[in-house]
Amino acid sequence: MFFRGLFEHTIDAKGRTSVPARFREVLTGNYGDRLVVTTAFDRCLHVMPLKNWEALEARLGQRSSMEPGVKQIYRTYVANATEADVDKLGRILLPPNLRAWAELTKDVVWVGQIKQMELWSKAGWEKASADALSVDHEQDIARVFREIGG
Template identity: 45%
Template sequence: MFRGRYEHTIDAKGRTSLPARYRDVLSSIGERRIILTSALDPCLVAYTAPEWNAFEERLAKLPQFDRAVQKLKRIYVSGAVECDVDDSGRILVPPTLRDHAALKKDVLWAGSGKYAELWDVQAWKANFETTDDERGQIASRLAELGL
């Protein structure tokens, strides 16, 4: 499980460190790579290979002509890239994905359970802020979902 927030930098070549705790997650399942893809938000999403495969299997069972399913495949699946973790614990984020998330220098990894998100720090701050009304709407929706 990916948990916690970790600030790092990304260099001009697109290399950034994967947080040590996230590397531990990979190590526990014998992996040295993540699947990185564009998200619906202006960020990237990182999965372990088994979680990504499970996601693709669920997606394959959905109606292929549903517009939302098609759009998700175009955003999520077509943008997916396998990123190897090097011996220094870094990954190379391809230019197209860096552009999607507007990653410049300061980045933030945010754990989300089965996956992690990679944000530009300033974009994270802008998206993380919520109003009292938004919090109320979120609380209502979570109650509807049984949380």
Template identity: 35%
Template sequence: MWVKVDFTNIKRIISMFRGFSKISIDSKGRLAIPSRYRALVLDQALNNLVITLNPLDRSLWLYPLPEWELIEDKLTTLSDFDKQSRRTKQMMRGYANDCQLDSQGRILIPKELRGYAELSRQAVILGQGNKFEIWDEKSWEKQRDDWLESMGNESTSSSDSLRSLSL
């Protein structure tokens, strides 16, 4: 049975997830959310999370339910007649799974999503503001190194929004 929760009185989750943690995935596919985030998830998302595949990389996105509902609203506005939009909706919504922290602060990652992200026993979780990214540790290290190498490559062009970013 699906119950719609009204999050209008819960403050918007903005940039609450940041940082990097190495984590283990047990034989049942459970991973422990780093303890520094658990109270935020309980307080601001009423312990309701949504995990789905990242259609851009072989990783997963983990959203607090209020944030996911905003994403889902945006996905709804995409045209079904645009092939890329339709595929993005199919992948992100089709593989979205509701999950909650158990008493030990763990979530269960469905087998299909573990397979998609090629998750082994060692993984990393990256805070991305409104969500987490979950990567297999070795895949993350390779991707990170590839990205860092390409950032220093003079032939790689930046987007307008990146060129205007001042850090």
């Protein structure tokens, strides 16, 4: 099972947001309730099952930390990663630094990304999704679909 779809939610005053029910089903059936949340380069948050995060860490650990790209991943992606448990009400607590990075205040959008999820501010998602559908990205999208036979 994969994470797919788009779900609008809110963040409460304590920084908690509900994981969409559909995503919780995928988690419960395949991964458990432990997540890792970290910054993404697009001013959103990446949210993934702990199991997937650990696999990513293992692959990164095989690379030299002296490589400039690896060093930057450690300093941004890994350094900001935090574990989050889904509570009995289906919510996770987002730390202030991650909320600030993604400009999450009230209205948020959860976006399925097959093996992980993204968490966007509503305004950020509207801009990013409009940009993704622009003519500038048509050739990139078409190339990927050709490569995967879609």
